[in-house]
Amino acid sequence: MKRLTMIGCAIAGALASTFTLPAAADETNPYIVHRQGIYKTVAGHMTSLKAILFLGHEAKGQTTYHAEAIVEALKHMGNAYPAGSDKGETKARAEIWTQPEKFREAGQNSFAAATALSDATQMGDTKEVMGAYKKLGESCKACHDDFRKK
Numbered sequence: 001m002k003r004l005t006m007i008g009c010a011i012a013g014a015l016a017s018t019f020t021l022p023a024a025a026d027e028t029n030p031y032i033v034h035r036q037g038i039y040k041t042v043a044g045h046m047t048s049l050k051a052i053l054f055l056g057h058e059a060k061g062q063t064t065y066h067a068e069a070i071v072e073a074l075k076h077m078g079n080a081y082p083a084g085s086d087k088g089e090t091k092a093r094a095e096i097w098t099q100p101e102k103f104r105e106a107g108q109n110s111f112a113a114a115t116a117l118s119d120a121t122q123m124g125d126t127k128e129v130m131g132a133y134k135k136l137g138e139s140c141k142a143c144h145d146d147f148r149k150k
Helices: 002-025 030-053 060-077 100-123 126-147
Strands: none
Touching: 030 060, 030 126, 060 100, 060 126, 100 126
């Protein structure tokens, strides 16, 4: 019986590694993996805010948490695009490195919009929060339009 259990575990382990190896093989550039993780974090909190602000989710008290989490995540983006971090599977366009001032300005605009959203959530005016949320979305889109591959 123990042998059968061990064989089953070995087979399960082999199958699990078969399914996880291709995903790990694509993650060759740590800068790409890091910034993708940050963007996924921001997207998750934006989605939660959308559910609260526009879809009627009963979690109005959590808007500040989500907005502050976005600000904190974006604080880590300042060094996420060093030279050479375009090598690997990424949607980052070359303009990030060829037009660094324009890219930096777009990032600063998004950070300012995220900070304004956080400030609005602390004031408690839902209309202000909704407006700040939309402005953050617009700043994200502007950056995507100029610096992200379709």
